[in-house]
Amino acid sequence: MDKPNYHVRLKVNTTTEQAIKAISNVSGWWAQEVDGNAKKQGDQFTVHFGKTWGQFRVSELSRNRIVWAVTDCYLDLLKDTKEWNETRLIFQFNSADDKTVIDVTHEGLTPDKECFNDCTKGWNFYFRESLFGYLEKEQGLPGAGIHAWLESDGKIYRGKIYTRDQLSTEMTGDLLLLDVKQTKVEQVLSAYSVSPFNGEAGKPHGDYYMLLNNEPGLMDHLQDFVNQTSMN
Structure with a gap:
């Protein structure tokens, strides 16, 4: 079949x-x-x-x-x-x-x-x-980053990932930056750190960084994700 x-x-x-x-x-x-x-x-x-x-x-x-x-x-x-x-x-x-x-x-x-x-x-x-x-x-949403997601404590968080030398031009507002360590296709498996996004990616350790729309408590959840996956 x-x-x-x-x-x-x-x-x-x-x-x-x-x-x-x-x-x-x-x-x-x-x-x-x-x-x-x-x-x-x-x-x-x-x-x-x-x-x-x-x-x-x-x-x-x-x-x-x-x-x-x-x-x-x-x-x-x-x-x-x-x-x-x-x-x-x-x-x-x-x-x-x-x-x-x-x-x-x-x-x-x-x-x-x-x-x-x-x-x-x-x-x-x-x-x-x-x-x-x-x-x-006539309002398309063409992208530069790749849709990605991660799972922490049974919850799914979605955002976009970009290469370390790529500046995001499509996500704005209150954002958090996750320095990505390991992925499986578009799932982020581990990360080095998380921080507020100041408009620049800086110099992440990994090949990719992930941007997520901030919301109450998300910084703490992502920090837990970093701590739990830092040994991967």
Whole structure:
């Protein structure tokens, strides 16, 4: 039996033509740093998230379908950094009740892949929230950091991780900085320290740092996490 690919369906108040144009503007909803173009068949582009990058070729572009083939990648947080190679992103468009239905499939991203669970969470954000907002209100949420999470005392805390030399431009407000020591895909397993974020990453010990929106008691919880995982 074939393994299921990642899939999500969106229904938006826009025409298919407008949806195709918006999706092809990759920096409007997915990655802040994009090289190349995705506007016509044969175009090539690369998205960057710190050390992680993916290179795509527009292998199909018609009035009801877009296909982006992964031609190369480097997924820094995975054991197999080339796990997305030979996979495809497929956008299928249909009109229904004065709306456009978009079926998005990442062909090759299946449950047996190391990044399936974390990549599913990331795709759900970029499709259901960022792309949907871009199509409905022209308000996308393209990223530079990688969505990440940690577990402490039975609670899940979510934020974004950045490479040590990468300055965050997408998270603002009252933030905490976790100096990341060890990860498993997008789960932070251990950390060196935690501190209030002053707008600069400083010089973290690890290759990555994580930013989280501060809330009452979070500093203490993260300090406990640091203490509990410092020996890892």
